[in-house]
Every structure is written in structure tokens, then in C-alpha cells.
Amino acid sequence: MNRLPNQSISQPVKHQHLRNYLDSRIGQVCAYLYDLAHLRQRAEMLRHALPPQCSLFYAIKANSDAPILQTLLHRTDGFEVASLGEIESVRAIDGDVPIVFGGPGKTDAELEGALEQRVMLIHVESEHQLRRLDWIARRRNQVADILLRVNPAQLPADAKATLRMGGQPTQFGIEEAQIPAMIALAQSLPGVRLKGLHLHAISNNLDARSHLAVLSHYLTLAQDWQQRYQLQFEWLNVGGGIGVNYGENHADPYAQFDWESFCGGLAALIATHRPRFRIVFECGRFITADCGYYLADVTDVKTTxxxxxxxxxxxxHHFRLPVSWQHNHPFTVLTREAWPYPFARPTVRNAPITLCGELCTPKDTLARDVHVDQLRAGDCVVFLLAGAYGWHISHHDFLSHLHPERVYLNTETDTRDHE
Structure with a gap:
């Protein structure tokens, strides 16, 4: 079995629940298991640790399954969406929960749908998007509450992230130098109401100290514009951007983001800056990654x-994240003793092995040259931290293989919901 990640974020590997599932299945296993009880506990812990002036929204792009959204309803302060389809997914579970709507490519139909579905805040990403929203809202005799998304001119030198959406040329947000003109334009348009700013420039940051430096920069920008233009913002959305460490891409493959230290530092920042607006986090991966497991039986073991x-x-095609991020995804092995064939069982012992999927492409690799004590055909590989950006970013129907079973496990009552 390979070494597991630091338990500060990754779910305790509940072998009994996994074993119970395996023992209940006949034939080969391929499934996602989501631990809803763990998700409830984690969401409540993250939310309660934040300073009182902060709100925690869930970015549903990470995992938009209805049981996940239902579990997070009222355990977060609302949901962040990036399409009309995601708005409809949220409204299917609750007609009133707050929704904030981001994304650079909002169509007219999506803007109109957002107004129809009573989205709380729309994050505006360009002058054209602002003018279209004003035009649509006025035609509907409505006023849309908006945040202007800022692409800052620069970020703190020690800002650490796998992805950057700001501080450099990207399709996201409005260039910082254009914000004064955009503020003036927003104030002149009768169909929109400026409520604050959206600053989300980095993604998958694992360092709490550098993330605090980024937030300090965001607070300074927002307060400077408030003072300069005599505004009173109600909201500053600082995005998500808090990462999950999947292993080998980082100097310490087992260190995770220190949420407790971050929240303490954030409280100190708020005491120093004394902002009068609410600070919104829209985390996705950081909330749901460790509620999910992806299980796949080993069909063959060979040497070439x-x-x-x-x-x-x-x-x-089920779990694209490792290929997308080019990392060895953390896993553990659950043995399965049943062997139905009258010939020898292919086995590797005390050696590095590469875990590949069933697709006809060499890119279908989930972990490469990772040491195992033993792995046999017929055993089950369990990928950890699979609750976010797993099934939902995958090319499900490539080669028309069967989809995995998806099981939502309420471990407190030992009940299961299947999809």
C-alpha cells in the first residue's frame, strides 16, 4: 500500500465502509462513493472557523450532484454557479438559497435566466457583459445586483498557485486600470446596482501565509476604490483559490492548506483593515474533495x-483529474481474495507500478511508477480525495464504457442513496 496523504484534509480512510461496499458487490467494481456525513461535518467546521464577517459559498462546478448540494444546503451560506444549468441545479433543491453567478461567457439567455431565478449577485466580467445585463434587466423591469470582477494589475510576489486567472493577461475579469471607468458606467446604468467587487485571481494555493497576503491586497484595492469614489460596497468576493494537495506536485507531498491558521490570520487582517463589507469565499474543491472515493478493480497486471x-x-473517462493536473493521484489498495480462474493470479510485489485505465490511449494514466507492497489482478484500487473535479470534468462516453456506480453513503445511519 502506498503512503497516504496528511490527514489534515484527506478523509480518514474508512476501510470498513469501503470493505462493506466491496463485499456487497458481485463481479468487477467501478464506483464513486461519497461520504455525506463527513461532508456535513467538514462544511460545518470550515464555515464556523471563519470570522463572523465572512460567508462561505460552495462553488458547485467541483461537484454538482443533487445529494452533495442537498447536504451543503444551510451548511454553507449559498452556492456559486457558472452557468444557467448550474443555477437550475441549485433551484431544484431550494427556491430561495442565495446564488452568485460567475464566468466570463454569460449568454443573454443565461443573464435572463439568472434574473428569472432570482440570483443574488451577478459577477460582471466586461463592459459588454455589463451593458447587455443592463439592457436585459431594463426590458424585464428589474434591477440586477452586480459585482465587478477585477483582474488586478499585479499580485504579491509570494502568491503561490497552480493556476492564475489574474495579475496577467487572461480571459477573466476587467483590467484593473479600467475599473474606475466601469464603476462610473455601472452607476449610470438604471438596470444594474453596484454592490461590490469580485477578486479571484489564483487557484489551488496550498500556502496559508501567501493566501493571506493575496487577501490583504484585495482588501486594499477595494477600500482604496471605496474611498476614492465615495462608495460603500456591501460585498467583496475573494473567490476560492484554496488548494488540495494531491501529492507529488509540491515540495511536501503530504502538507495541506492550514485552514485554522488561515482563519486566525484573516481575523487579524479584518481587525487591521476594518472593512465594512462582507467577505465572501466561494470554495469548491476545498469543501468536497475529501468526501469522495473512486474505486476501480484491477483487471490485469503485466510487465512490459x-x-x-x-x-x-x-x-x-471517469476520473480525469490526475490526467488533467498531471499528478500521481493518492490511492490505497483493498485486497479481494476471491479468484475465480483455474490459473495463476497476476501479481506485483514490493515494486513500482503504473496504474492505467481501460481506454485505448497511453494518456489514460492515474498514477505512474508508484511503489506498492502488493497489487494483484482482482484487487481494488481506491483513489482518495475524489469528491471534486472527478466525475464532473471527465469525458464519460469516450469508447462507450459503462459508467461507474455512484453511491452516496450516509455513514451516520448506514444508509445508501444510489444514482
Whole structure:
């Protein structure tokens, strides 16, 4: 079994629940398991640790399954969406929960749908988007509450992230130098009402100290514009951007973002800056990653050109995250003793092995040259931290393989909901 990640974020590997599931299945296993009880506890912990002036929204792009949204309803302060389809997913579980709507490519139909579905705040990403929203809102005899999304001119030198959406040329947000003109334009348009700013420039930051430096920069920008233009913002959306460490991409493969330290530092920042607006976080991956497991049986173990390979009943068409991020995803092995064949069982012991899916492409690799004590055909590989950006970013129907079973496990009552 390979070494597991630091438990400060990753779910305790509840072997009994996983084992119970395996023992209940006949034939090969390929499934997602989501621990809803753990998700409830985690969301409540994250929300309660924030200073009182902050709100925690869930970015549903990470995992938009209805049982996940239902679990997070009232355990977060609302939902962040990036399409009309996501708005409708949220409204299907609750007609009143606050929704904030981001994304650079909002169509007229999406803007109109957002107004129809009573979205609380729309994040405006360009002058054209602002003018279209004003035009649509006036035609509907409505006024849209908006935040202007800022692409800052620069970020603190120690800002650490896997992805950057700001501080450099990207499709996201409005260039910082254009914000004064955009503020004036927003104030002149009768169909919109400026409520604040949206500053979300980095993604997957694992360092709490550098993230505090980024937030301090955001607060300074917002307060400077308030003072300069005699505004009173109600909201500053600072995005998500808080990362999950999946392993080898970082100097310490087992360190996770220190939420407790971050919240303490954030309270100190608020005491120093004394902002009068609410600070909104819109986390996705950081909330749901550790509620999910992806399980795939080993269909074959073989050696080619001196390297060992395990072929899984599954792969990147179900769980694209490792291929997308180019990392070795953390996993553990659950043994399955049943062996129905009258010939030897393919096995690798005490050696590095590469875990591959069933697709006809060499890119279908979920972990490469990772040491295992033992792995046999018929055993089950359990990928951890699979609750976010797993199924939902994958190319499900490539080669028309069967979809995995998706199980929502309420471990407190030992009940299961299946999809």
C-alpha cells in the first residue's frame, strides 16, 4: 500500500465502509462513493472557523450532484454557479438559497435566466457583459445586483498557485486600470446596482501565509476604490483559490492548506483593515474533495519493457483529474481474495507500478511508477480525495464504457442513496 496523504484534509480512510461496499458487490467494481456525513461535518467546521464577517459559498462546478448540494444546503451560506444549468441545479433543491453567478461567457439567455431565478449577485466580467445585463434587466423591469470582477494589475510576489486567472493577461475579469471607468458606467446604468467587487485571481494555493497576503491586497484595492469614489460596497468576493494537495506536485507531498491558521490570520487582517463589507469565499474543491472515493478493480497486471502496469476497470473517462493536473493521484489498495480462474493470479510485489485505465490511449494514466507492497489482478484500487473535479470534468462516453456506480453513503445511519 502506498503512503497516504496528511490527514489534515484527506478523509480518514474508512476501510470498513469501503470493505462493506466491496463485499456487497458481485463481479468487477467501478464506483464513486461519497461520504455525506463527513461532508456535513467538514462544511460545518470550515464555515464556523471563519470570522463572523465572512460567508462561505460552495462553488458547485467541483461537484454538482443533487445529494452533495442537498447536504451543503444551510451548511454553507449559498452556492456559486457558472452557468444557467448550474443555477437550475441549485433551484431544484431550494427556491430561495442565495446564488452568485460567475464566468466570463454569460449568454443573454443565461443573464435572463439568472434574473428569472432570482440570483443574488451577478459577477460582471466586461463592459459588454455589463451593458447587455443592463439592457436585459431594463426590458424585464428589474434591477440586477452586480459585482465587478477585477483582474488586478499585479499580485504579491509570494502568491503561490497552480493556476492564475489574474495579475496577467487572461480571459477573466476587467483590467484593473479600467475599473474606475466601469464603476462610473455601472452607476449610470438604471438596470444594474453596484454592490461590490469580485477578486479571484489564483487557484489551488496550498500556502496559508501567501493566501493571506493575496487577501490583504484585495482588501486594499477595494477600500482604496471605496474611498476614492465615495462608495460603500456591501460585498467583496475573494473567490476560492484554496488548494488540495494531491501529492507529488509540491515540495511536501503530504502538507495541506492550514485552514485554522488561515482563519486566525484573516481575523487579524479584518481587525487591521476594518472593512465594512462582507467577505465572501466561494470554495469548491476545498469543501468536497475529501468526501469522495473512486474505486476501480484491477483487471490485469503485466510487465512490459521492464515496467509493471495495472489495468483498471475505469480510468480517466471517469476520473480525469490526475490526467488533467498531471499528478500521481493518492490511492490505497483493498485486497479481494476471491479468484475465480483455474490459473495463476497476476501479481506485483514490493515494486513500482503504473496504474492505467481501460481506454485505448497511453494518456489514460492515474498514477505512474508508484511503489506498492502488493497489487494483484482482482484487487481494488481506491483513489482518495475524489469528491471534486472527478466525475464532473471527465469525458464519460469516450469508447462507450459503462459508467461507474455512484453511491452516496450516509455513514451516520448506514444508509445508501444510489444514482
Amino acid at each position: 519493457h521492464g515496467k509493471h502496469f495495472a489495468i483498471l476497470r475505469g480510468g480517466s
